[in-house]
Every structure is written in C-alpha cells, then in structure tokens.
Amino acid sequence: MTINRRDLALSTLAVPALAALALTTPALAASADEEAVAKKVEAFRLAQIAADPKALGALCWDDLSYSHSSGKVEDKATFITNATDGKSKFLSIEYKDPTIKVVGPTAIVRFHWVAEQEMAADGKKVPTNLHILMNWQKQSDDWKLLSRAATKL
Numbered sequence: 706m707t708i709n710r711r712d713l714a715l716s717t718l719a720v721p722a723l724a725a726l727a728l729t730t731p732a733l734a735a736s737a738d739e740e741a742v743a744k745k746v747e748a749f750r751l752a753q754i755a756a757d758p759k760a761l762g763a764l765c766w767d768d769l770s771y772s773h774s775s776g777k778v779e780d781k782a783t784f785i786t787n788a789t790d791g792k793s794k795f796l797s798i799e800y801k802d803p804t805i806k807v808v809g810p811t812a813i814v815r816f817h818w819v820a821e822q823e824m825a826a827d828g829k830k831v832p833t834n835l836h837i838l839m840n841w842q843k844q845s846d847d848w849k850l851l852s853r854a855a856t857k858l
Contacts, residue, residue, distance in 0.1 A: 754795045774857045
C-alpha cells in the first residue's frame with residue numbers, strides 16, 4: 706500500500722475531527738441489562754429497609770456469599786435470618802454514586818453505602834459508612850445477587 710501526501714494530510718485532519726465528535730456526542734444510554742440490574746439493586750435496598758425475607762430471598766442466589774465489613778461471611782439462609790430477625794431496623798439506607806458494569810452474564814455493582822439503623826435492645830442509633838461491591842449473575846432472564854463485600858470507610 707502506498708501512502709501519498711494527500712492521504713496523510715486527510716488522515717491528520719480526520720483524527721482531530723473524530724476526537725471532537727467523540728467529546729461532543731452524549732454517552733449512550735444504559736443497556737437493558739444495566740437497567741435491569743439497577744432495578745434489582747434498588748429492590749434489594751428496599752427489601753433491606755423493610756426487612757422482607759421473601760423479597761430478599763427472591764433477589765439472591767441459593768449460593769449467596771454475603772460479606773460484612775467486619776469480615777463475617779454469611780450464606781443465603783443466615784443472611785436473610787440475620788437481616789430480618791428484628792434485633793435492629795434500618796432507619797435509612799442510601800446507595801450513593803452507584804456504578805454498574807455488565808460483563809456477559811455478570812454485573813459488577815459498586816456504591817457508597819450510608820445508612821443508619823436502630824438497635825431494638827436499647828434504641829441506640831448506629832450509622833454506617835461503607836464501600837460495597839456486589840456481583841449479580843443472570844439466571845435465565847433474571848438477575849440475582851451472587852456475592853456482596855463491604856469495606857468500612
């Protein structure tokens with residue numbers, strides 16, 4: 706292949722034009738899978754606040770690995786039991802600055818967790834400030850939580 710001055714000049718003009726186009730073109734809308742995962746993440750948050758065992762169970766894989774910021778790891782049954790036992794209740798849970806990245810049948814979800822819960826025994830209010838990593842996996846056409854890890858901030 707022979708490259709002449711004209712071809713070289715045109716290619717040097719095209720690169721800045723393409724770069725400008727890329728900078729001015731709005732980002733593409735979230736994919737259908739990203740939107741579906743976002744809905745599941747929000748449903749999970751609401752189920753946590755409501756301490757709803759049926760809703761939490763429907764959102765999680767049977768092989769769930771749920772890791773707390775203390776390092777404690779729970780399976781699905783233990784997580785649901787502890788999340789709904791009434792020993793504490795969430796007054797608020799916020800999932801701030803969420804990101805969702807879908808890779809094949811897996812979604813990687815990260816967010817900043819800011820919450821407050823009240824202990825049933827003494828009424829003490831406990832704030833939490835965490836970074837959360839969730840892994841969701843597609844099962845047929847449904848997304849379910851496979852694992853969750855938390856780190857204190």
